[in-house]
Amino acid sequence: xxxxxxxxxxxxxxxxxxxxxxxxxxxxxxxxxxxxxxxxxxxxxxxxxxxxxxxxxxxxxxxxxxxxxxxxxxxxxxxxxxxxxxxxxxxxxxxxxxxxxxxxxxxxxxxxxxxxxxxxxxxxxxxxxxxxxxxxxxxxxxxxxxxxxxxxxxxxxxxxxxxxxxxxxxxxxxxxxxxxxxxxxxxxxxxxxxxxxxxxxxxxxxxxxxxxxxxxxxxxxxxxxxxxxxxxxxxxxxxxxxxxxxxxxxxxxxxxxxxxxxxxxxxxxxxxxxxxxxxxxxxxxxxxxxxxxxxxxxxxxxxxxxxxxxxxxxxxxxxxxxx
Ligand SMILES: C[S@@+](CC[C@H](N)C(=O)[O-])C[C@H]1O[C@@H](n2cnc3c(N)ncnc32)[C@H](O)[C@@H]1O
Numbered sequence: 402x403x404x405x406x407x408x409x410x411x412x413x414x415x416x417x418x419x420x421x422x423x424x425x426x427x428x429x430x431x432x433x434x435x436x437x438x439x440x441x442x443x444x445x446x447x448x449x450x451x452x453x454x455x456x457x458x459x460x461x462x463x464x465x466x467x468x469x470x471x472x473x474x475x476x477x478x479x480x481x482x483x484x485x486x487x488x489x490x491x492x493x494x495x496x497x498x499x500x501x502x503x504x505x506x507x508x509x510x511x512x513x514x515x516x517x518x519x520x521x522x523x524x525x526x527x528x529x530x531x532x533x534x535x536x537x538x539x540x541x542x543x544x545x546x547x548x549x550x551x552x553x554x555x556x557x558x559x560x561x562x563x564x565x566x567x568x569x570x571x572x573x574x575x576x577x578x579x580x581x582x583x584x585x586x587x588x589x590x591x592x593x594x595x596x597x598x599x600x601x602x603x604x605x606x607x608x609x610x611x612x613x614x615x616x617x618x619x620x621x622x623x624x625x626x627x628x629x630x631x632x633x634x635x636x637x638x639x640x641x642x643x644x645x646x647x648x649x650x651x652x653x654x655x656x657x658x659x660x661x662x663x664x665x666x667x668x669x670x671x672x673x674x675x676x677x678x679x680x681x682x683x684x685x686x687x688x689x690x691x692x693x694x695x696x697x698x699x700x701x702x703x704x705x706x707x708x709x710x711x712x713x714x715x716x717x718x719x720x721x722x723x724x
Pocket of ligand 1: 447449453520633
């Protein structure tokens with residue numbers, strides 16, 4: 402996926418100079434959360450603070466927002482953007498999976514709205530030194546928090562061939578995962594984005610569908626694995642819903658089917674009073690619904706938005722309300 406497909410295109414020397422585009426599904430998120438003065442909101446993936454700014458404006462004069470991001474560069478940019486709101490906003494470097502702990506630390510009980518805008522931001526993709534994009538040469542890093550945990554290069558250079566192939570297949574839905582993993586293991590050590598991209602290009606057969614770059618799926622897979630993205634979303638959803646007041650809403654924007662499926666299945670399950678197998682005549686599960694799903698089908702970007710920001714094409718917004 403190119404930087405342009407991420408809605409990027411602005412490259413700045415200092416992250417604070419970066420004034421990004423309108424966030425994805427901006428109006429739709431505001432309609433979903435319907436922010437009000439006096440209420441509290443959690444943006445678990447603050448990024449450049451575009452959605453957060455909208456929530457703070459719409460909940461003036463007394464709405465509060467806690468913004469979390471793993472990426473210190475994103476926080477620096479959001480801090481600039483939200484400068485005029487810092488009497489009502491708290492920004493912290495943390496994973497959204499730790500939201501309950503951070504809320505307790507700042508003395509907030511519960512919140513009235515939660516937003517997750519998952520994945521990578523255009524400003525991360527546009528910075529070659531972060532290693533998310535194969536369009537520019539950079540270290541193969543891909544960590545949202547560049548200080549923590551193994552990088553994509555660590556995975557690529559240490560995992561067994563089979564484990565690597567499984568990651569590329571499962572998280573990239575790449576049918577040539579085994580070939581690619583074999584080529585990677587044969588060429589180790591691999592340190593840079595373009596080294597890996599060139600290797601993948603050579604490893605796939607001539608008939609490969611080139612509507613997307615052959616490295617696209619493998620890069621997605623490595624990013625998901627490096628940041629444990631699917632485990633984090635699956636684990637965090639119950640905790641985040643646990644932080645919501647009754648009547649509060651959770652809105653999640655996902656960018657690929659793997660994460661959308663996790664959100665959809667969680668919402669479906671938690672909106673049912675019984676989760677016994679259908680063939681069982683009497684309910685024994687004792688499960689009660691805690692959510693009302695407000696989006697039977699995910700909300701998609703309009704053609705107009707997609708024309709301005711091609712990254713919006715794959716965005717899906719799902720919203721639920723705590724009962
Ligand atoms: C698509 S961007 C969000 C853009 C944002 N909504 C805006 O309006 O600018 C996603 C952000 O989520 C962050 N992120 C990814 N996983 C995270 C996690 N587990 N916890 C906190 N932030 C995370 C990334 O670092 C990135 O900055």
